[in-house]
Amino acid sequence: MRLHVADHPLVAHKLTVLRDGRTDSPTFRRLADELVTLLAYEATREVRTEPYPIRTPVAGTTGVRLSAPKPLVVPILRAGLGMLDGMVRLLPTAEVGFLGMIRDEATLQATTYATRLPEDLSGRQCFALDPMLATGGTLVAALRFLLERGAVDVTAICLLAAPEGIEVVRAAFEGEARVTVVTAAVDERLDENGYIVPGLGDAGDRLYGVV
């Protein structure tokens, strides 16, 4: 597993406003969206391209274009949905699949309750969206699911990560170069309720209000 922490003053600025408990839902959604676009730039560094010949008004040249098959963006429901627009703004030709994961509170095992994905992901680069890498259980299950369906590589984009969650993902994908985690920051720790500290609270509630 590879970890990339976006180190950029704009990311730090937007993240600070996002964390602030006084930030209302509409502002939170807008900032999360902007932050994801910045993270998407980092996360797509290794998106596959192929040479593409064109003519400018001046001369012929060879540029690049994204290779087929198209990358697949997979928001993990519910909170990952709040990251979708920011991601596809940068990768408008990507296809979008959906993955709903739920954790059994007795066994702590995450299972899928909803999937809308191609059956075969052979040759696909996948970008999983999950704002909070907390305990890591859900993300590990989601990444395994995508790799088992044949994804060539999977990059998780998270707004925030806890060291505990990173260790869980690292342990699950030790020596696995196909898994990358991109995040805006690694926070201090998890509290006894599984919240990231200092974090930003419940990302789903802050995006969509408490329902």
Ligand code: URA
């Ligand atoms: N999920 C959240 O929304 N927030 C946390 O701090 C941890 C998990």
